[in-house]
Amino acid sequence: MRVSLCAIVRNEAHQLGRCLASVAPHVDEMVVVDTGSTDHTVAIAQGFNARVYEFAWCDDFAAARNAALAHVTGDWVLVVDADEELVVVNPAWQQVLAQTAPMVLALNREEVGLPNFVGGFHPRLFWHGPGVHYEGRYHEQLRYPEPVPVQPWADVRLKHHGNADPEAVRRKTLTRDIPILETMRRENTLSLWLLDCLARNYDRTEQWEQADDCYQEAYGRLAPHLQSGEPPTDLFWVGTVLQALSERAIAAADWETARLCLSQGLRWCPNFPPLAFWAGIWLREVGLPLGAIAYFQQALVWGMTGHYSRQEAFDPAYLQLHPACALGETHEQLGQWDQARAAWQQALAADPTWEPAQVAIARLEG
Template sequence: MESKISLCMIVKDEAQNLKRCLNSVAGCVDEIIIVDTGSTDGTREVAREFGALVRAFPWNENFSEARNASLELATGEWILYLDADEVLAEESREELRRLAKDDNVEGYFIKIVNYLGSEGWVETCPDLVFRFFRNRREYRFHGAIHEQIADVILENSKKANYKVAEEIVIIHYGYLDRQIEEKNKKSRNLKIIQKELEQESDNRLLRYHYGVELFRAKRYAEAAEEFIKAANGIDPKTIYLPKLLRYVVISYQSAGLPEKALDVARLGLQFFADYADLYYYSGVLCLELKQYVLAGEYFQKAVSMPEQPAQYASFSGVRGFRAFYNLGQISEIFLNYEEALRHYILCLRDNPDFTPALENIIRILEPRKNPEYTKECLEKIFEFCTPRSRLILGEIYFRQGAYALALECLEGAAENMLLSPEARLWKAICLIQERRYLEALRIIDTYTRESSFYPLAKLNELLCFWVQGKKRKVRSISLELYALGLASDTENVIALFLDTPDKHKKSYKVTLGTDGVSLLLEIIARLLYLTEIERAMKLLNKIEPDSFSGCRLKISRLFYDYGYMEKAEALLREHLTSNQEAEAHFLLGEIYQKNGNYVEAEQHYRYALEKEPDHPRYYICLIHLYENLRKEILLEAVEKYPDSEVFKQLLEEARNNL
């Protein structure tokens, strides 16, 4: 005869989640017991729709007592307990019935997959939980929070047999940021655990959970301290020790103590030599400490690790896309772009939705300068055949200033989907950048004052007419924008487009704050794309020089990126009079290297190296420079001594090395 299974739950105000949960167990449990601790949102009605036995239980800040109240009502031979923000995976239903037939097992550790993060970026983290066990009167939960029962079963039956059933999977949505915020879980859990610890200060598991709640509350240093207390003297076979060690590592890291974090990670690897997460975080920490070669070795170890045991609760991607992404970044640090591309491609093969890797690939290919080559390369590796993928690609091109390619993707996406107001504005901006002004204006005209994008649309309309030299239109649109009551910084940027400053001020200059400068630099970049260098300089010359404090290097970089080397050089030299940044010296070195002025280039690469001795790119640039210089000297020598076999052989060697 088949064993009867009882689902036991405690709930409060879970109408939003409960239906999903109960649907997931339909057909695989024989009765549903719901203990309600004070719902006011229709939770009880939802439960009764599924034939549940519903009982009220006054909440007393003790989860075990509420859970035990549900066990008292259960009549099945087996107990499955779930929370309302969990579901039983569909493929697990038959397996649950099969496991209940084993007469030699008292309970099962089940795989749970926790969904973490926010709606914009959700990750998964597996773990093991004790959720399926025999219904015996002596088996009751203990602990006010993170209630336990597995140890109680062992206390009552020393020979009780447990098994791990990874084929049974529970999906948990409760760690999503939205769920946590709605239930105010962080402050509630901390309060309950603190009260428990006052009674059981030696309880390692309780202290571990206290550390977890402190970590979630972003109290990282305190969390690390509690985790260390829980770890000191612990049995290495403790099932949650791998997670505990990882928590110590990421708590120290988040508290700004990378050296301590790395020490703990290395210690942890002595106990768990196959733990991919510890290799991964060791790599992250070495990267933070600028130990680039060692970081690469750790990431390579992470990707070489086998499938992780469920009790490790390994984070998604540490053996795949996350490690490959970091390996790509390390390759870029060493200016090895081919190797970086290889790692980013591996990253996307492991997780096609990880768009930062795609963005880095596109950045390396330089789509603004090499549009056809970029398209050709991407088409060989990936398929962008859906409207969503075309939209994502268009957005990346747009952010990188490759407006022609962005426009092509946005138009492709629009053939099979309705573009959002933001995406339509991207399209209008792309049309302006391609000087297709009438088409851009038609899109801009569709935005009304009720739209949150209306001010930005009007600002682009202003830019569109200003570039065309239509002063009346510029003045009219400026007045419309002023009427919107925008931030003063934005209004000051708008004033730059008007050719009639206060004539009583001979040297009229506009002062901008951080937001105003940021907006202006976006406009400057677009003007440089349009080769409107004079208009760009006209706007910059209207700004009070002090407004650019802290961003002169960024302005120099803009002119460098768009190929205005003389202007970039002048701006960099001006910047270096007050700020000897390594990046400024590096850019000057790059300019002089391209111009064949190797002596000046060497000087600035050396200055950069002096400022940032831990950055390998300056060594690599110097090596390339010396190789070029060697070739130049050998060409000169061969020209002077054309019959010299020595110089010819050296020149051939130099060419082969480049």
């Protein structure tokens, strides 16, 4: 049983060494495809005895991944990007892998410099079976001719440094990510998931009108389903988009749109904590605080039991900090001081430095 690293790189001299040093002791070959570096990236890869190939970048991540896959000879393929490190949790992971049936293994990924989201998956270790390939210009997806099992795997994980430098992230967003996604939009190949990615890229680069336009398009795609009650064929990322649409509608006091997004969203994605939280906010804002309390409490119960959906990644604050704060505010509105104090204390248990909770407890005890 042989394991191959498969990586695509471009101008990664500042971090490729860290990546390859973490991987090299654990794989049988390293295949690196360079997509047009003008720095010392290629020399660094060669210094780790990687087999380096050239590929002309064409704004298509799947094309570059497939070019790299074409040179892989191992039985299993490990995909690690230049801004990531491989972290070995189980030193015997290769022996475990040798006894694993052909499948796709989803690895945990730790974010450096950002909160680690709950849920989501990173299918980065997979059987090198016939016909395996990638599809999609952006956030490329692994495909097999026939369905292959996908399961979480904790024997190794990834550490992601790519968001540690905000200015570098901004440059990449403006010069690479948004142009690729807009090309896909013109080609009518932008999924609801990637439309949300485009909207968030516009948000993080302060292009508010463009972000609003993306979310209006997302609502237009979902509107027939929201009005009929018939769920979309593919529910992936629908919960996250409906969360974003609900949040924006509540901010605009568009109560009917928020109600529609939240009611159908909770029917289709009933265990998705962000939707439950925003349903509570909506109920409180329209004057139904007791109903709001039930939703905030449900989110807290999910946080304690772990019985919630992990298909889509979300901020873990939706499992304790956010609902505890909202619960504290709501109990205060109702004059329920003991319950409010207990809720604010839950918020502080989640984040002892959270100033709104500190201020609230000082106010209640003053």
